[in-house]
Amino acid sequence: MSSALRFLIVDDFSTMRRIVRNLLKESGYTEADEAEDGVVALNKLRNGKFDFVVSDINMPNMNGFQLLTEIKKDDTLKHLPVLMVTAEARKEDIVAAAQGGAAGYIVKPFTKATLEEKVALILKKMGL
Amino acid sequence: MQAEDQDAVAPGAAGPIHNQIGLLTRQLHNALNELGYADQLRGSMGELPDAQSRLSYIARLTGEAAEKVLSRVEQAKAQHDYIASETRRVVASLVADPVAAVAKGEIFNFLTDVERVTKEADTHLTEIMMAQDFHDLTGQVIARVVNLAATIEQQLVQLLIQTAPPQAAPQPPAEPRREHLQGPVVNPESTPDVVTSQSQVDDLLASLGF
Numbered sequence: 482m483s484s485a486l487r488f489l490i491v492d493d494f495s496t497m498r499r500i501v502r503n504l505l506k507e508s509g510y511t512e513a514d515e516a517e518d519g520v521v522a523l524n525k526l527r528n529g530k531f532d533f534v535v536s537d538i539n540m541p542n543m544n545g546f547q548l549l550t551e552i553k554k555d556d557t558l559k560h561l562p563v564l565m566v567t568a569e570a571r572k573e574d575i576v577a578a579a580q581g582g583a584a585g586y587i588v589k590p591f592t593k594a595t596l597e598e599k600v601a602l603i604l605k606k607m608g609l
Numbered sequence: 610m611q612a613e614d615q616d617a618v619a620p621g622a623a624g625p626i627h628n629q630i631g632l633l634t635r636q637l638h639n640a641l642n643e644l645g646y647a648d649q650l651r652g653s654m655g656e657l658p659d660a661q662s663r664l665s666y667i668a669r670l671t672g673e674a675a676e677k678v679l680s681r682v683e684q685a686k687a688q689h690d691y692i693a694s695e696t697r698r699v700v701a702s703l704v705a706d707p708v709a710a711v712a713k714g715e716i717f718n719f720l721t722d723v724e725r726v727t728k729e730a731d732t733h734l735t736e737i738m739m740a741q742d743f744h745d746l747t748g749q750v751i752a753r754v755v756n757l758a759a760t761i762e763q764q765l766v767q768l769l770i771q772t773a774p775p776q777a778a779p780q781p782p783a784e785p786r787r788e789h790l791q792g793p794v795v796n797p798e799s800t801p802d803v804v805t806s807q808s809q810v811d812d813l814l815a816s817l818g819f
Contacts, residue, residue, distance in 0.1 A: 494745040500738055507735065539749060539792055568746055568793040570803045575810055579819045586810050589793070590742050593735055595807050 486609065487530060488513040491522040491548065492537040492566070497589075501535055501566065501596070508597045519543025523551050526558055532609070533600070538567040538574065546581060553582040562603045566591065660754045666795035667747045674743040677736065685733040688726045695719055749792035 488505055490513055492498045498515045505513055514529070516522035518540045526534070534552065538545035545565055552558045562584035567574075570588050578586050584606075585599045699719045702710040710716055797805045804810050 492745070494748055496741050496744040500742060503738055504735075568749055570794045570797070570805070570810075572802045572804060572813060575804065575813050576817060579814055579817050586814060588804060588807055588810050589746060590739075591807060593739065 486510055486512060486532040486604070488533045488535060489516060489522060489525060489531045490514070490535045491516045491519065491540070491545070493517050493540040494537075497537065497566075504593050504596050505535075505600070507593070508600065510600070519545065519548035519551070522548055526552065526561070527555075531561065533603075534561055534563045535566055535600075536563055538565055538569045538578075546577065549578065549581045549583055562607060564599055564603060566596070660757050663750045663754050663795050666793070667750055670743045670747055674740040677740040681733040681736050681740075685730055688729060692723060692726050695722060746793045750795060753792055 488510055490498050490501045490505075492501070492515075495515075495517075498517075502513050502515065505511075510533075514525060514531070516525050519536075520543045522534070522536065523543070525531075534548075536545045536548055543551075545567060549563050549565075552561055552563060559582075563582070564585040564587065565578050565583050566587045566589065568589045575586050584603045587595055587599055696719075699710065699715055702715055794800050794803045794805075797803050804813065
């Protein structure tokens with residue numbers, strides 16, 4: 482269990498943020514904060530310490546792709562793994578996310594096992 | 610037109626009425642063409658079947674979520690009833706003869722049941738929580754349908770402004786912002802270039818070397 486890791490969950494729907502937060506908690510990741518769009522997320526990332534970002538794509542103000550780009554061009558944030566959790570199921574979006582530096586991609590609706598597996602896989606690749 | 614409606618038209622009057630309708634249709638068609646709205650309105654009308662399938666998607670998703678939640682609640686309640694009844698039975702057994710209750714394994718079996726049911730209850734609660742994801746998915750679809758309705762409304766308002774007398778004409782509203790992202794795929798069978806399962810996502814990423 483990696484209970485010390487701190488997650489940032491980014492989604493414009495509070496229901497989905499709560500679902501992801503509870504699932505992470507069930508998997509032993511108890512430290513998490515939430516943001517309703519990319520702008521709020523970026524602000525929290527720049528003013529706090531986080532180890533992992535779980536982000537939706539389709540959001541107002543700043544979408545998940547834009548957030549990913551901002552994270553990857555920021556020297557202080559670019560090391561953060563970003564797992565996209567989204568309803569966008571088009572191949573071009575998945576390819577764009579991978580090429581933009583996303584660490585993983587989950588299509589909604591998803592299962593607890595899928596989230597658990599992807600988070601564990603990403604953390605393993607990072608040596609955490 | 611229904612047969613009875615056609616019958617209601619007085620003999621000999623159908624010709625002039627048909628001509629009048631034809632004239633009105635031609636005038637509307639020409640007016641839309643001159644104002645440059647024909648294509649825009651045609652485009653919006655073309656999106657209506659998509660809106661219908663999106664609304665069907667919402668109905669299906671909310672229905673499935675309700676079924677899932679009710680099913681899990683029914684299972685959890687049955688298990689809860691079982692534990693409640695077993696608790697009463699084991700307590701009565703303990704009061705009657707504590708030594709026998711332990712010796713016969715009643716207490717041990719009861720505690721094993723409690724542990725199993727607790728674990729299953731946790732699974733039910735997780736599934737009930739996961740079923741709430743319909744809020745996010747349907748919310749995105751509703752937003753797109755509302756956007757379509759707003760587009761049609763905006764085009765009709767512009768048409769109204771164009772045809773209003775000069776002194777009554779307000780400023781035209783700004784063009785609505787079009788979203789690039791599509792949201793959930795409501796009919797994956799007829800949509801090329803989309804994935805329909807998480808394993809397809811994983812395969813695609815693997816093919817890209819990720």
